[in-house]
Amino acid sequence: MITMSGRRPLVWAPSLGPPDRVLTLLALALSGTGLLLVWSATRMEGDHGLLVRQAVSAGAGLVLMWLVSRVDLRVLRAYVPLAYVLALLSLAGVLSPLGVRVNGAHSWIVLAPGVQFQPSEFAKVALALAFAVPLGELLDGRRRPGFGGVLLALVLAAVPIALIGLQPDLGTMVVFAAMVAGALLVSGAPKRWLLVLALGAAGAAVAAWRFGLVRPYQVQRLLVLADPGADPGGVGYNSAQARIAIGSGGLYGKGLFNGEQTAGHFVPEQHTDFIFTVAGEELGFAGAALIVLAVFALLWRGLSIARRSASPYGTVLAGSLVSWLACQTFMNVGMTLGLVPVVGVPLPFVSYGGSATVAGLLAVGLLQAVHRTKAMQP
Amino acid sequence: MSRARLFVLRLAVSAMVVTLLGRLWFLQVVSGERYVQAAADVRIRSVTLPAVRGPILDVAGRPLVTNRTRPVVTVDAVELAHQPDGGREVLTRLGKALGRSYRQIAEKVRSCGPSVPRPCWPGSPYEPIPVAEALSVPAALQISERQQDFPGVRTELRPVRAHPAGASAAHTLGYVQGTEGRDGLEGGYDRELAGRAGRRDVAVDNTGRVTRTVTEVPPVPGNTLVTSIDSRIQAIAERALGRGLRATGGTSGAAVVLESGTGRVVALAGRPSYDPGVWTDGVTAAEYRALPLLSQAVQGEWAPGSTWKVASVAAAASAGYALGATYDCPAGYPIGGRTFGNFGDADLGRMTMHGALVRSCDTIFYRLADQLWQRRSNVPQETARGFGFGVPTGVDLPGEAAGAVPDARSKKAHWRATRAESCRRAVKGYPELADRARAAYLTTIAGENCRGGGAWRGGDAANFSIGQGGVLVTPLQLARAYAAVANGGTLHSPRVGLRVVRPDGTTARAITPPVAGRLPASPETLRFIRQALAQVPREGTAAGAFEGFPFGKIAVAGKTGTAESFGHRDTSWFASFAPDPAYTVVVVLSQGGRGAEGAAPAAREVWEGVLGLRERR
Numbered sequence A: 001m002i003t004m005s006g007r008r009p010l011v012w013a014p015s016l017g018p019p020d021r022v023l024t025l026l027a028l029a030l031s032g033t034g035l036l037l038v039w040s041a042t043r044m045e046g047d048h049g050l051l052v053r054q055a056v057s058a059g060a061g062l063v064l065m066w067l068v069s070r071v072d073l074r075v076l077r078a079y080v081p082l083a084y085v086l087a088l089l090s091l092a093g094v095l096s097p098l099g100v101r102v103n104g105a106h107s108w109i110v111l112a113p114g115v116q117f118q119p120s121e122f123a124k125v126a127l128a129l130a131f132a133v134p135l136g137e138l139l140d141g142r143r144r145p146g147f148g149g150v151l152l153a154l155v156l157a158a159v160p161i162a163l164i165g166l167q168p169d170l171g172t173m174v175v176f177a178a179m180v181a182g183a184l185l186v187s188g189a190p191k192r193w194l195l196v197l198a199l200g201a202a203g204a205a206v207a208a209w210r211f212g213l214v215r216p217y218q219v220q221r222l223l224v225l226a227d228p229g230a231d232p233g234g235v236g237y238n239s240a241q242a243r244i245a246i247g248s249g250g251l252y253g254k255g256l257f258n259g260e261q262t263a264g265h266f267v268p269e270q271h272t273d274f275i276f277t278v279a280g281e282e283l284g285f286a287g288a289a290l291i292v293l294a295v296f297a298l299l300w301r302g303l304s305i306a307r308r309s310a311s312p313y314g315t316v317l318a319g320s321l322v323s324w325l326a327c328q329t330f331m332n333v334g335m336t337l338g339l340v341p342v343v344g345v346p347l348p349f350v351s352y353g354g355s356a357t358v359a360g361l362l363a364v365g366l367l368q369a370v371h372r373t374k375a376m377q378p
Numbered sequence B: 001m002s003r004a005r006l007f008v009l010r011l012a013v014s015a016m017v018v019t020l021l022g023r024l025w026f027l028q029v030v031s032g033e034r035y036v037q038a039a040a041d042v043r044i045r046s047v048t049l050p051a052v053r054g055p056i057l058d059v060a061g062r063p064l065v066t067n068r069t070r071p072v073v074t075v076d077a078v079e080l081a082h083q084p085d086g087g088r089e090v091l092t093r094l095g096k097a098l099g100r101s102y103r104q105i106a107e108k109v110r111s112c113g114p115s116v117p118r119p120c121w122p123g124s125p126y127e128p129i130p131v132a133e134a135l136s137v138p139a140a141l142q143i144s145e146r147q148q149d150f151p152g153v154r155t156e157l158r159p160v161r162a163h164p165a166g167a168s169a170a171h172t173l174g175y176v177q178g179t180e181g182r183d184g185l186e187g188g189y190d191r192e193l194a195g196r197a198g199r200r201d202v203a204v205d206n207t208g209r210v211t212r213t214v215t216e217v218p219p220v221p222g223n224t225l226v227t228s229i230d231s232r233i234q235a236i237a238e239r240a241l242g243r244g245l246r247a248t249g250g251t252s253g254a255a256v257v258l259e260s261g262t263g264r265v266v267a268l269a270g271r272p273s274y275d276p277g278v279w280t281d282g283v284t285a286a287e288y289r290a291l292p293l294l295s296q297a298v299q300g301e302w303a304p305g306s307t308w309k310v311a312s313v314a315a316a317a318s319a320g321y322a323l324g325a326t327y328d329c330p331a332g333y334p335i336g337g338r339t340f341g342n343f344g345d346a347d348l349g350r351m352t353m354h355g356a357l358v359r360s361c362d363t364i365f366y367r368l369a370d371q372l373w374q375r376r377s378n379v380p381q382e383t384a385r386g387f388g389f390g391v392p393t394g395v396d397l398p399g400e401a402a403g404a405v406p407d408a409r410s411k412k413a414h415w416r417a418t419r420a421e422s423c424r425r426a427v428k429g430y431p432e433l434a435d436r437a438r439a440a441y442l443t444t445i446a447g448e449n450c451r452g453g454g455a456w457r458g459g460d461a462a463n464f465s466i467g468q469g470g471v472l473v474t475p476l477q478l479a480r481a482y483a484a485v486a487n488g489g490t491l492h493s494p495r496v497g498l499r500v501v502r503p504d505g506t507t508a509r510a511i512t513p514p515v516a517g518r519l520p521a522s523p524e525t526l527r528f529i530r531q532a533l534a535q536v537p538r539e540g541t542a543a544g545a546f547e548g549f550p551f552g553k554i555a556v557a558g559k560t561g562t563a564e565s566f567g568h569r570d571t572s573w574f575a576s577f578a579p580d581p582a583y584t585v586v587v588v589l590s591q592g593g594r595g596a597e598g599a600a601p602a603a604r605e606v607w608e609g610v611l612g613l614r615e616r617r
Helices: A021-041 A049-069 A073-077 A080-095 A119-136 A147-166 A170-187 A191-210 A216-226 A235-247 A275-308 A312-336 A354-372 B003-030 B032-043 B077-081 B088-098 B102-109 B137-145 B184-188 B190-194 B231-248 B285-290 B305-318 B353-358 B363-374 B379-386 B408-428 B436-451 B458-465 B475-487 B523-539 B599-616
Strands: A099-102 A105-112 A115-117 B044-049 B063-075 B129-132 B153-162 B175-177 B180-182 B198-204 B210-217 B224-227 B252-259 B265-271 B327-329 B332-335 B338-341 B349-351 B490-492 B497-501 B507-510 B515-518 B557-565 B568-577 B583-590
Touching: A021 A049, A021 A275, A021 A354, A049 A354, A073 A312, A073 A354, A080 A099, A080 A105, A080 A119, A080 A147, A105 A119, A115 A119, A119 A147, A119 A170, A119 A312, A119 A354, A147 A170, A147 A191, A170 A191, A170 A312, A170 B003, A235 A275, A235 A312, A235 B003, A235 B032, A275 A312, A275 A354, A275 B003, A312 A354, A312 B003, B003 B032, B032 B044, B044 B210, B063 B088, B063 B102, B063 B137, B088 B102, B088 B129, B088 B137, B102 B129, B137 B153, B175 B184, B180 B184, B180 B190, B184 B190, B231 B252, B231 B265, B231 B583, B231 B599, B252 B475, B252 B599, B305 B353, B305 B363, B305 B379, B305 B458, B305 B475, B305 B523, B305 B557, B305 B568, B327 B353, B327 B363, B332 B363, B332 B458, B338 B363, B338 B458, B349 B353, B353 B363, B353 B523, B363 B379, B363 B458, B379 B458, B408 B436, B475 B490, B475 B523, B475 B568, B475 B583, B523 B557, B523 B568, B557 B599, B568 B599, B583 B599
Parallel strands: none
Antiparallel strands: A099 A105, A105 A115, B044 B198, B063 B129, B063 B153, B175 B180, B198 B210, B224 B497, B252 B265, B252 B583, B327 B349, B332 B338, B490 B515, B497 B507, B557 B568, B568 B583
16 A cells, blocks of 8 residues: 555645545544444553554554545556555465464565555455546446456455455455446446346355355354354354344443443454444443444445546446445344354454554545546646 | 446436345334344343341251351353463363362363353353362462462352251251252251342453443342241250150151240251251252251151050040940951951950050050941041141251041052062962062962952051051151140141341241141040040050159150061151140151150150250259
């Protein structure tokens, strides 16, 4: 991502419009809430190491967001191929001896002890940027991508999805698929193609199930969703404890730093993928709903940005970014509420995790860039 | 982007948010209460704080059961689990200090579960788990002084039951297993003695480590049970019983002392007995099986023999026979082609019912029984039940036996129930018995019972009238019947407990033996019986045993009983009472021979002991 920060004056485009302040405020509010919740979730650890790390990540993410929001899309476009290739290389890297296995999946690259990142998070940014090229850079006079453009976009998506599938990281694969679907939808691709693709995806899912390509633990997670009592020792425990913590919060919660389930660490991964349980227990329905509504407002503004973008490229980029954040939020919160199988995706802006925090804020920065980039003056 | 597609996306995002918020509302607001409870269940662990059990005292406040403390080594399983090696090193070291292996200690600490073999810890892992109980004080000090070598191990003083009187009245007192009173008074008054265990709710984290105490309800100590047992008389009765069994070669027996007028139990001794101290250190399964846990005084059943005749005399009076009239007491009386003889086949001439009791004539009762049987009278059975036989006395001790009052219906039912077995035995015989004569006899009986039977015959009625033929009583049943004869006819449900006293000394409740009924006999009949029984130790069947007894000081009246027990030596009975002190004393020696030779001397010893106590005062 360093390559995109662009400190050279060349990239400072003088023609940018004003930023969307509400969008910025929402991102700041969600990041701040995330820090508080991470603090609460790790308060029994004795030191504030994790909180400090998360604060550093959020700070870095906010700086990057600010920088990216000041870049004209057309300038950004020049770096897309490089970002895409780097994303692919790092995704391939996690499968190499450089990668580290966490929770059963190879998804980390360790640069130095204590300095590690999750390529799949940055791959989301790179992929959003890359899709938008074939789908958004239309030939003269066309209003929607042609067959070739759609095909190229699918190919561009297929390679990282396949690499993620090898980790394996089902949650991220679903997020990628949602991004492809969102990008295709807003790009104006013909409805019948979308239909064919949707049917193809459904067929692939059924085939994967029928031919045993779904791993046993994934089946288990689906079963647990249907019957929370199944597998009490494994993923069912996690799911049940999450619901207990959230449910015990009631309407107004037990107060920040007062959650007893949180204090007892009953929900595994409560500072990362299950951070929403801390919100549910300590802030209650009022606070948890406010977080969901804040994400909703952010997505809504993102869609407005997609709609008003000066270029099809900006529309497709914003559309896939919104799809990413929407899908990931729904899966994460839905998983803690027992609506969606347990898949390891973080809650954007809120969960502990440097790569995810930075990537989420980068996405907001890109939305700002789309918002601020004006149409080419003739 | 077209409006339609934007709308689709906005719709999708909205639907997603509505779904999440709806589910959130359902979990937190609609079913929040349920999850609050579930959260508490996950987070809160309860630790029981045992209550100190109340003591049991005798009538004068002398301790029968108290508590003493002794060092116990306990282990905190949760703390051990948090040690890097799961506590292995500490337990190994502890084992060395206690002279045991790591395995022996670890077995006691592991929590019981479906796949965990015994021994294991059945309680909560949050409670201190005792690993060594029979521990010397120096050994305990050694561990408590080297606390840094034994993290997670504590030594504490725990109360255990102590029995100052040793093995005395073991069955009556009962025992405590864990925190639960079993048998005897410990079982019967468990709720009052136990007190109320306290509870400490602690919050734990996901690894089970205690983070803080949420609430604590302190334990309430148990109440004291004051009994009507006089530990001095109890000791006298135990000694007399023991001596009686040794002198006669009896196998088991019981001695009961009741307050005749109130139905209170003064002493209740049973043999074989055991030292209740064995429970303190825990008994193995093999030791448990070998323990004589049966309380002979309330659970032992024997044929009463001639002691039963008080009921038979009352039945005769009820059936219209004049007690003062004279009856013939021949050597034998024929019923159904068989002659029923007197004890020793002696012809005692003519006598009144007074004489029949004093000299224990059987044939007078055979004739009366035969005559009543021919009239299809059930007065004998009704009278026996009226004397409290055939039903438990309702004493405040668990597991009491009912005895048996056989009649036509019970005989028929028994015959029906055993007919198939009788027929099998009639064909197969008793090859497993070494005693061939006995086997042949039993085979003959089985044959008769297979072909027919079950009818209540004159012979059954005759046997019934002298306390044989299936009649069974417990020593306590016989004692309360004699107490009723002594007190003018009031049949009590005996009580050992006198009152329950709170730890602060106030009385929680006073216990009065309830009246169970009135004897089916007129005051005149009872007076007649008392007068007859008064002669028994002076000039009747017990005159030998009571030779030289100071009747001027205690006017003991009584009745001997010698019950035949097929295949064994006779059961020896003596049932007695006195007007002052108004006690009833019953002694039974199983296989103790004749009543006059076994039980009567033992009863005399009890009376002399009582007299000695009175004179010392």
